[in-house]
Amino acid sequence: METTFSPSKHFLFKLLLLGIPTLFLIGFLIYTLFIFQSAQSDGPTNIILFSVLAFLGFTLWQLFRLYRNLSYTITNDTLKYSFGISSGTIKVSSIKSISTGRYPAAGNRPALDFNGLKLIYGEGYTIFVAPEQQAKFIQHLKEINPNIKVSV
Numbered sequence: 001m002e003t004t005f006s007p008s009k010h011f012l013f014k015l016l017l018l019g020i021p022t023l024f025l026i027g028f029l030i031y032t033l034f035i036f037q038s039a040q041s042d043g044p045t046n047i048i049l050f051s052v053l054a055f056l057g058f059t060l061w062q063l064f065r066l067y068r069n070l071s072y073t074i075t076n077d078t079l080k081y082s083f084g085i086s087s088g089t090i091k092v093s094s095i096k097s098i099s100t101g102r103y104p105a106a107g108n109r110p111a112l113d114f115n116g117l118k119l120i121y122g123e124g125y126t127i128f129v130a131p132e133q134q135a136k137f138i139q140h141l142k143e144i145n146p147n148i149k150v151s152v
Contacts, residue, residue: 005072005131008113025056072131083110095121097149
C-alpha cells in the first residue's frame with residue numbers, strides 16, 4: 001500500500017521561493033516594456049533584454065516545480081522523499097528514532113517548514129522532514145517498524 005504525505009509549507013519559504021522571484025520578474029518585465037517604449041532601444045539591447053527575461057522565467061518555473069514537487073511517500077518498507085532535484089529513499093526498518101525539531105542548519109532536509117521531524121536511520125544518518133500530518137506520518141512508520149523510538 002502506498003501512502004503519500006504532503007509537506008507543511010511555511011509562509012517564509014513560500015515568499016522566498018515564489019513571491020520575491022515573481023515580483024522581480026514582473027518588475028523586470030515592466031522595465032523591459034519601458035525600454036521598448038523609448039526611442040533608444042536597438043537590436044542588441046532587445047536580444048539581451050529578452051535573454052534575461054527568458055532566464056528569469058525559466059528560473060521562476062524551476063522554483064515553482066521545486067515548490068510543487070515536494071512529497072513523502074511510504075510504500076511497504078520504503079520512505080521516498082522528493083524535493084526538486086533531490087530525491088532519495090530510506091528503508092523504514094532502518095529508522096531508529098523520530099523526534100520533533102527545528103529546521104537544522106546543515107544536513108539532508110527536504111522540507112519547507114521550520115518545525116518538523118528529525119529521523120535518525122541507518123548508522124546515525126539524519127534527515128529532517130516536515131509532513132503536514134505529522135501524527136499520521138509517525139503512526140504509519142510505526143505500523144511498519146514498531147521498534148522506532150518516538151520523542152515528540
